[in-house]
Amino acid sequence: MIQPVIKGVSAILAHAPSLIRYGSKPSREIGADAGLLPAILAHLRSYHEALSYAPHQVFVGRMRPNALRALSTPWLTHPVAAERFGPFGEVLPEEELYGLLALADEFRLLALDPEFAEETIKRLADHPMLHSMSLDPVREAGRRNLREALNSASAMPMFVEGNRLIGAIRGGQEDDESLTASIVLENLAAKATGALALLHLVSKDGLSPDAVEYVLGCSEEAVGDRYQRGGGNLGKAMAEMAGCGNASGADIKNFCAAPIPALVIGGSLVAAGVFENVAVVGGGSLPKLGMKFRGHLKHQMPILEDVLAGIAVWVGRDDGRSPRIRLDAVGRHEVKAGSSNQAILEALVAQPLAKIGKKITEVGIFATELHNPEITVPQGNGDVPLRNYRTLAALAALRGEIDASEINAFVQKHGMPGFAPTQGHLASAICFLGHAREMLMAKEIETVQLVAKGSLFLGMMSRQSDGMSVLLEAQ
Amino acid sequence: MFNGKQVIVIGERDGVAGPAIASCVTASGGNVVLVHTDCFV
Numbered sequence: 001m002i003q004p005v006i007k008g009v010s011a012i013l014a015h016a017p018s019l020i021r022y023g024s025k026p027s028r029e030i031g032a033d034a035g036l037l038p039a040i041l042a043h044l045r046s047y048h049e050a051l052s053y054a055p056h057q058v059f060v061g062r063m064r065p066n067a068l069r070a071l072s073t074p075w076l077t078h079p080v081a082a083e084r085f086g087p088f089g090e091v092l093p094e095e096e097l098y099g100l101l102a103l104a105d106e107f108r109l110l111a112l113d114p115e116f117a118e119e120t121i122k123r124l125a126d127h128p129m130l131h132s133m134s135l136d137p138v139r140e141a142g143r144r145n146l147r148e149a150l151n152s153a154s155a156m157p158m159f160v161e162g163n164r165l166i167g168a169i170r171g172g173q174e175d176d177e178s179l180t181a182s183i184v185l186e187n188l189a190a191k192a193t194g195a196l197a198l199l200h201l202v203s204k205d206g207l208s209p210d211a212v213e214y215v216l217g218c219s220e221e222a223v224g225d226r227y228q229r230g231g232g233n234l235g236k237a238m239a240e241m242a243g244c245g246n247a248s249g250a251d252i253k254n255f256c257a258a259p260i261p262a263l264v265i266g267g268s269l270v271a272a273g274v275f276e277n278v279a280v281v282g283g284g285s286l287p288k289l290g291m292k293f294r295g296h297l298k299h300q301m302p303i304l305e306d307v308l309a310g311i312a313v314w315v316g317r318d319d320g321r322s323p324r325i326r327l328d329a330v331g332r333h334e335v336k337a338g339s340s341n342q343a344i345l346e347a348l349v350a351q352p353l354a355k356i357g358k359k360i361t362e363v364g365i366f367a368t369e370l371h372n373p374e375i376t377v378p379q380g381n382g383d384v385p386l387r388n389y390r391t392l393a394a395l396a397a398l399r400g401e402i403d404a405s406e407i408n409a410f411v412q413k414h415g416m417p418g419f420a421p422t423q424g425h426l427a428s429a430i431c432f433l434g435h436a437r438e439m440l441m442a443k444e445i446e447t448v449q450l451v452a453k454g455s456l457f458l459g460m461m462s463r464q465s466d467g468m469s470v471l472l473e474a475q
Numbered sequence: 476m477f478n479g480k481q482v483i484v485i486g487e488r489d490g491v492a493g494p495a496i497a498s499c500v501t502a503s504g505g506n507v508v509l510v511h512t513d514c515f516v
Contacts, residue, residue: 340491341492369516376516455512463494465488
């Protein structure tokens with residue numbers, strides 16, 4: 001077997017406050033009460049505020065997650081020294097996100113205000129990854145008749161700075177409920193942010209775009225048409241946009257857990273010699289923008305779910321230095337396992353470790369659900385990472401590996417604060433991968449277990465939940 | 476504890492899932508009429 005390793009990781013955020021109104025929860029609630037929109041618009045963050053928000057700087061690799069523990073809270077009112085670009089990627093401003101959407105829009109469904117299009121082209125021309133791409137699609141979007149686009153039946157207006165009208169997006173087919181403007185926008189947002197992460201991946205760590213052979217998409221959208229909702233292969237669409245001409249692709253679906261099975265399948269393709277270089281790519285989830293906005297408004301806070309995320313991972317052959325993917329220590333949540341948290345963690349954490357003779361306490365760091373608690377607590381959903389770490393510690397206590405009095409110490413030693421926006425799949429363990437790779441290569445830790453859960457039951461085809469884990473090991 | 480009671484069970488993925496609560500309710504003599512698990516992230 002060829003040993004698969006993690007050869008590179010990128011992570012980006014795209015500031016999208018004006019798209020919050022099109023998030024699933026806000027759009028439904030605005031539909032029921034139009035008076036809500038002004039309140040939402042009054043609670044948007046500026047780009048600088050979003051950039052200097054400490055969890056965002058962690059996401060792009062400028063700070064370690066545990067550095068958050070030393071900061072004053074709430075992080076919201078304690079901005080940090082910030083940079084747009086970090087070791088893993090960047091925090092893209094909203095104006096440039098619209099340019100990126102135009103670049104992703106192969107079917108010319110987006111129309112932009114001509115002046116805004118020209119401003120955006122100037123900005124993209126300075127972008128280190130996008131400047132070499134043809135920016136003609138943005139110019140062409142600026143030449144489309146915006147007024148006509150706005151008048152078409154299913155068009156949605158597009159804004160920046162909250163309420164400045166700068167464009168419109170049309171649906172793909174008037175009578176196809178899988179290609180409405182809303183769904184096209186959601187899919188384009190996933191494609192554009194995933195492709196940006198892939199562009200960052202192929203611009204560092206020595207990966208040439210031409211060397212990528214297969215892209216496994218693991219986003220949360222369901223690209224398709226009326227005859228095949230969720231038809232998929234956003235993976236290949238992102239490969240094309242990122243200039244990976246020798247790549248093909250496919251998508252892995254498993255609710256929020258998807259990136260981990262994608263990583264394991266990617267590792268398996270490399271291990272079997274099918275492909276030498278696989279990219280696992282997840283783009284952002286537009287429906288989850290503003291998901292907890294009610295809690296934020298209630299507490300007089302800005303709406304914190306104002307960013308789309310994107311992550312890309314290069315899985316390749318052993319280079320003698322990158323962290324190994326231990327395919328002999330993959331955890332899966334079997335049908336028969338049961339749905340209690342204890343049963344899930346037994347299946348995902350304890351059992352795969354037992355297969356290779358390791359105890360829970362022998363793992364350096366666990367990455368579980370890493371949603372930022374400042375987003376979830378105001379809505380009454382609690383600190384999700386802390387709850388998961390405490391359950392994991394309780395399992396270690398139950399197995400006699402630690403004393404019950406050591407649960408808090410276990411959480412401190414093997415856990416971290418949540419730092420990811422509530423972008424589902426990308427908050428589910430994979431957001432730590434860039435940090436894990438650096439820490440494993442620096443020998444700060446020996447092992448990391450990525451543990452992801454997926455809410456299979458939400459689709460109403462089964463009452464089961466699911467999840468997968470994989471162990472990474474330093475060379 | 477739940478003898479003769481009709482019980483609606485609402486669980487949480489990152490807390491205690493619905494089916495796990497339902498098992499306890501059933502074991503305590505209750506009649507579970509609805510089980511729902513939600514995910515809040």
